[in-house]
Amino acid sequence: MASAVRGQGPARRTGPSRAVPAGPPSRRATPAGLPPGPVLPAPTRFRAKVVLAVIWLGAAVVIGLWWNSTPGIHGLGDWLTNAGRILGLLSGYGVVILVALMARLPPLERGVGTDRLARWHAMGGRYVIWLISGHALLIIWGYAAAAGVSVTSETATLLTQYPDVLMATVAWFLLIGVGIVSMRAARRRVRYETWYYLHFYTYLAIALAFSHQFADGAAFVTSLAARFWWSALYVTVAGLVLWFRAVVPLHAFARHGYVVSGVRDEAPGVVSVYIRGSRLSELSAEPGQFFRWRFLTRGMWWQSHPYSLSAAPSDDTLRITVKDLGDHSGSLRRLRPGTRVLAEGPYGAFTPENAGRGVVLLAGGVGITPLRAMFATLPGRVTLVYRASSPGDIVFRDELDAIARARGATVHYIVGSRAELGTDPLSAEVLRGLVPGLHRQDVFVCGPSGMTGAAVAALAEAGVPRRRIHYESFEF
Numbered sequence: 001m002a003s004a005v006r007g008q009g010p011a012r013r014t015g016p017s018r019a020v021p022a023g024p025p026s027r028r029a030t031p032a033g034l035p036p037g038p039v040l041p042a043p044t045r046f047r048a049k050v051v052l053a054v055i056w057l058g059a060a061v062v063i064g065l066w067w068n069s070t071p072g073i074h075g076l077g078d079w080l081t082n083a084g085r086i087l088g089l090l091s092g093y094g095v096v097i098l099v100a101l102m103a104r105l106p107p108l109e110r111g112v113g114t115d116r117l118a119r120w121h122a123m124g125g126r127y128v129i130w131l132i133s134g135h136a137l138l139i140i141w142g143y144a145a146a147a148g149v150s151v152t153s154e155t156a157t158l159l160t161q162y163p164d165v166l167m168a169t170v171a172w173f174l175l176i177g178v179g180i181v182s183m184r185a186a187r188r189r190v191r192y193e194t195w196y197y198l199h200f201y202t203y204l205a206i207a208l209a210f211s212h213q214f215a216d217g218a219a220f221v222t223s224l225a226a227r228f229w230w231s232a233l234y235v236t237v238a239g240l241v242l243w244f245r246a247v248v249p250l251h252a253f254a255r256h257g258y259v260v261s262g263v264r265d266e267a268p269g270v271v272s273v274y275i276r277g278s279r280l281s282e283l284s285a286e287p288g289q290f291f292r293w294r295f296l297t298r299g300m301w302w303q304s305h306p307y308s309l310s311a312a313p314s315d316d317t318l319r320i321t322v323k324d325l326g327d328h329s330g331s332l333r334r335l336r337p338g339t340r341v342l343a344e345g346p347y348g349a350f351t352p353e354n355a356g357r358g359v360v361l362l363a364g365g366v367g368i369t370p371l372r373a374m375f376a377t378l379p380g381r382v383t384l385v386y387r388a389s390s391p392g393d394i395v396f397r398d399e400l401d402a403i404a405r406a407r408g409a410t411v412h413y414i415v416g417s418r419a420e421l422g423t424d425p426l427s428a429e430v431l432r433g434l435v436p437g438l439h440r441q442d443v444f445v446c447g448p449s450g451m452t453g454a455a456v457a458a459l460a461e462a463g464v465p466r467r468r469i470h471y472e473s474f475e476f
């Protein structure tokens, strides 16, 4: 059944429909007032906790490494130096973990979710920069106190007589630079691609800082085993990055032979791109997931962008649907059939794992994309609520109605501005009225950040437990 309301009251349109299809979701910043990160299905939450527990366990082992290599502490200089050593070891461990989080490891990407990993990476990055800064300052102060010289003179000694320390200092400044560019205020002023490519300096920084750990770190100077395991950690993570960020996508490119097979206008400023390939079922891609797409054509080959699947994948075709929000998304309409594509993925944990109780899909604008794919494929009772500011903004109307008819599902279109509707179309009361038994169902929300925030608050007010409200950010 599909229903539409416009103008008076929530603009929805209801009409019988059964079905299962999708469109481009624009989930951007984490909505104000929401808990940080997506609310994840229980198994995903559990996996996230396990990953965090492993990371903390690693940190405990690192402190054990310091403990083992520290026979005793005597005097102020020694205390300061040892505090600096602990921070240094934790920094060395922290940078590797930060890189590992972004290594595109399938168990993490699919098990925990890309946007959650990106959030951990961003938060961890801030802590690591503080750890490194604390390490540098405490070591200098500690050495200066032990030698009875000034901090300035000790700094000069370290920089002029220890080349490894000089390289590590350059690394420290590089990391601070990347950290500054990543701060929210700066991010807004910097092009995404500029920010992204500046991040590559972190690899240089890690390489520059590596040698000073073995040359000057007390935990390593005397222990071959410690040097071996520490190197193994770095080499393993470097190997994983190389493997999953370069080898796997190139292998997929060769094996699946992705090419653009067509581009279709869906709505003003919204196009679907069809990508053909072979043996795509091997990817085990699920509705709700996304790929990073690199179209190998002039002006686009050097950047890859994440777009969700807007239809359930078949063995030879994938579809994405994209709203023109900038240079890349706006260029997709000019893609020519036959353009080769490097696709990395599938990624993301915005996938229902337990739809037994019934599912509500709540889409705003281009946020319909992953939900369109889920709508077509989710088993059981599914209700789609689709909020758009004008009828022209509705993407996939025919598909959604067809899916709804085919599977006996319900679609509610809520169309119009709040002023036109004369009410809050996503209030708890309206949602409860649209979806009987709402509080017993899982709800997946995808839309602009303001709408998502308001919808999540309204769902909670309508009695949907937080653990059953799922959303994912379209912004890393």
Ligand SMILES: Cc1cc2nc3c(=O)[nH]c(=O)nc-3n(C[C@H](O)[C@H](O)[C@H](O)COP(=O)(O)OP(=O)(O)OC[C@H]3O[C@@H](n4cnc5c(N)ncnc54)[C@H](O)[C@@H]3O)c2cc1C
Residues within 6 Å of the ligand: 023, 024, 025, 026, 027, 192, 193, 290, 304, 305, 306, 307, 308, 309, 320, 321, 322, 323, 324, 325, 326, 327, 328, 329, 330, 348, 366, 369, 370, 473, 474, 475, 476
């Ligand atoms: C997991 C995920 C799934 C997405 N799915 C869809 C979809 O199905 N349909 C759709 O229309 N949009 C989707 N988006 C949003 C889409 O990726 C951005 O709108 C697009 O990359 C903007 O690029 P641009 O060059 O056109 O615009 P720009 O003006 O360069 O960027 C606009 C904003 O988009 C974000 N952005 C830009 N480039 C990237 C990038 N390479 N990676 C991540 N974020 C970036 C930045 O926050 C930037 O401020 C998705 C985003 C994510 C994170």
